[in-house]
Amino acid sequence: MKRHSLFRVLKMSLPYWKIILMSAFCVLAVNGAELAKPYVLKVVIDDFLKYRKPQSGLYSVTAMGIAYMLLVLISSTLTYVQQNSMNYVGQSIVTSVRRKIFSHIQRLPLPILDKFTTGRLITRATNDVEAISEMFTDVFINLFKDIFLLIGIVFVMLRMNVTLALIGFTVIPFIILLTNIVKKKMKANFVVIKGLTGRINGFFAENISGMKLVQIFNMQKEKQREFKELNDEYYKAALTRLTLNSILRPAIEIFNSLAIAILIWYGMGRIMGQSLELGVLYAFTEYIKQFFEPINDLAEKYNTIQSAVVSADRIFELLDKEDELEDYDSGVRVDRFRGDIEFKNVWFAYNDEDWVLKDVSFRISSGQTAAFVGATGSGKTTIINLLSRFYRVQKGEILIDGININDINLRDLRRNIAVVLQDVFLFSGSIRDNITLNSDIPEDRVEAALRLSCADAFINELPDKMDQPVTERGSTFSAGQRQLLAFARTIAHDPSIFVLDEATANIDTKTEGLIQRSIANVSRDRTTLIIAHRLSTIRNADVIFIIRKGRIVESGNHDELMALGGYYYQLNAVS
């Protein structure tokens, strides 16, 4: 899984191979410059300082100094070019990953979406994506650079003096062993920290949304305690991370010194025997330092890689729900429904065999208004969830115009069914945005919708009318006003099937009178499903279904049901 994710992230960089290649070239040149620096020093020490060779023209201390400076300039310029181009690659990839995640979230079916907390999903698109970005900008090219630097140093060292080089390398196995042990622990630790960060995110998101209630119920202390536990857990994990980090780097430096010590000890004998130049030994101590730098770096980058891998795992876990995504493309394309709805022996449960609907069958003909009546939790809302295919039925089938809804293009299905939900959700933006929802709806239709929904009355009293800003979740509007806006939204989108889900409950009777009239207008040429508690709302329905405990127990129009003298009759008698 781990290697797999990393590989997939790297695969995303393929379209940018030209830029990456150029960066790699820059990096190689920088490496060359870095490798040449100690060599310049060696020449100065051996040729001019030790043997005092005569200086002439380019073969002089001054020329060497200038050469050194040029190497630095090349290295700096190319580093800048490389960093910016790799950052461009990283950002491009990350931007597309972020887009993918977002559009993915759009297409996740509700049953799956309900399992994620909002905080966790936000973390996927922000922090997790950032971690991958860091891998491209910080790690990816540096990894390449470090590896080539290592190879370069090994090559130069071997060429200068094979024995010295081999001695220098003796400590490598220890370093690899140490790094391996520590990094295993680091990985486990990273998963823990990521998980905790997600939970902290989630905690804050939920508590900020529910702050008013926490305050009214004086539950601040309890929430603080709950958070403290989470926070302490995080602190502990962070300290573990710190300890692991503290060990790895300095320990590598001990090996660095050991290598230099061994080199000098060995070189001492050679120098006495005149078989080794002092400058070569000096260059070696410099190379050894340079040699450990990339190894050091690699260990350091390991953190970033770790967190990027964990993030990539989590991102792919989300993105890999490909086959569970709602399919918007296949299925029968339908422009408009006539509006014949039929439920055929429908069984449905949210969990396992906990049946919410039991063998429900009914038929609503085109243009009819159907009402569903029943106690809370009897399964009325579920019928709407199924009709819009938010959930799929387990047994039986649902037909619209004689086509199984599972075969209808989902986009067309939902576009044609407008639902006013129980909890009205408003987006931040303007009132107009909330009605058109980014669709291209002409001004006169928006105004007509406002009139029909009776929302125009309160909107006209607002200073900016339709351009009045709506804050997050529409908190500045009353529940009733939000409901009116939801009606306007529905009417503006001109659906062929119209569904009202207990939406009238929050509106005062006066306004509701107006709404009843507008519903009558809207439902005239549309199949309309109404779920409401008020008998007056449903009296005019063509057909009324009484649902009890997931089953339809009575059906017919008002007169028929009254004549039946069953549950509906009693319901009427109560008030």
Added chain:
Amino acid sequence: MKSKIIAEFLKKYWYNYIIGAAFLILSSYIQTLSPRYLGTIFDLLREPVIDSRRILHYIVLLVLVAVGMFVTRFIWRYFIMGNARNMECFLRQKLLEHLQKLDVTFYNNRKTGDLMAYAVNDIGAVRQSFGPGVALVLNGLGLGLLSVFSMADSVHPRLTVFALLPIPFIIAIIVWLGRIIQKRFRAVQKNFASISDRINENISGIRVIKTYVQEDQEVDRFDLLNSKMMKSNLDLVRVSSLLSPLIQTLFGISFMINLIYGSTLVIDGTISLGSFVEFNGYLGMIMRPVISIGRIINVFQRGMASYKRLNEIFMEKPDITDTAHKSPVEKIQGGLEIRDLSFKYPGYDEYALRDINISLPEGKVLGIIGPTGSGKTTLVNLLLRLYKIDDGKIFIDGHDINDYRLEDLREAIGYVPQDNFLFSATISDNIRFFDDRFTEDDIENASRISLIYDNVMDFPDKFETVIGERGVNLSGGQKQRISIARALIKDPAITILDDALSAVDTQTEEEILKNLRQDMKGRTCIIIAHRISALKHADEIIVLDHGRIIERGTHKSLLEQRGYYYELYRDQYQKEQREKIESEAS
């Protein structure tokens, strides 16, 4: 004005920094020994007769230096970086506590995503400053000063001055670029917050989006933000990546000076070859902290920007605070009086409530009815002291509500809000609201009164059933009834139902109200509703319209008044009655 939040932390944990700093400086000192030993070794190697015992001595010292560095570094990291982690957790806890104090007015103007960025990104950036940032500074200062001193002392003063000539330029560049970096970093952070925000809102409203098939448009809108984010990131890197190469180039000049001038000194015989090597070692040692100045600036600028943002939040003062340390009565009984109350929401010109006078003796039931936006919820918000009101307007048990401690006041009120917010926790936790005082019996009892008990028993895990973040697996009516249980479990002196029965059917409503009348006998109760059936038993009913009480009385007397209430009643009931008779006749 600055908040004292960080000072408070430092006051408690300053010694960690002292210990850490001591070990850090020790570590730096040990580190400067290494070039010196190496230089000495090279001088010894140049001698015609090599003294291998002395060289061995220095080689051993060289290794000991590395071990010493390992130990000291481990210790200072533990104290400094560990302390920063501690600070991170401290700040986050404090932020939560602070947020809990801020009132509704604050939250009305803020977005959840924005506020979350404080808890995650900003606190993270502050930690970076106080951990790695401080360490880099101390380490750089220690290492730099010790190196410079060693260079001038044991090698050559003039060479040192020449070699360090570029450093002022380096500092100037760092300051200049730093400013630009800070500005661009802020833009990145802002975009980051907008992205969090957009996703947050999108997920919360996903049902609407799906219902109206707005997914593609949402993605398009997100794309705009996304490309803005990318651009701001690229802009940032364009300047931030300039810093290190510039510094490196200027440092190259130092090395060049050492190479040319230092070599001349060796050839002159002014300094030894070993000193030349040593000097080069010191330069390399200074280079690292100076290069890291770029990172330090980065870290501190992010830290400062974040600290400023955090500071703004910590400086936010709630409008509503306790003026009294002790509430005027031990236990609130629930007598309520409102005198000439008028109220405008902050920032609005229009009155939300006008000349409200209510007298509700303890144990009585008040019904409030009126059209949408007439001020019903506002009145409740004021009773809960969610907004600030003047003294002498609202009295509970004869005392001004501003004289009560907020905690005592709210403890005495059982509030059921219009929109049901449940936490993603178990049903039992939601009902007792994480308060351990309540027993299982309390929970069962409250859920029986609110008629949720049977539903809960149908769930596989009963009261331990976890509700999804937005409580999606519950119907609106079930959520409302859990909210009611949550209010009732407190056995409050005053119960407020703010349109809390809207999502349950009339039969359930009737039964809940009956339970309330029985179990909450003698308790003050305020019922806001649109259906007359919900409040016709109230001792007093007021009709609100445009913030004014337009009618008041009992169900009976209001009907006699033949006003708004009467019309409403006629709409709601007589029509049904008439139709019922008609249908029965047919």
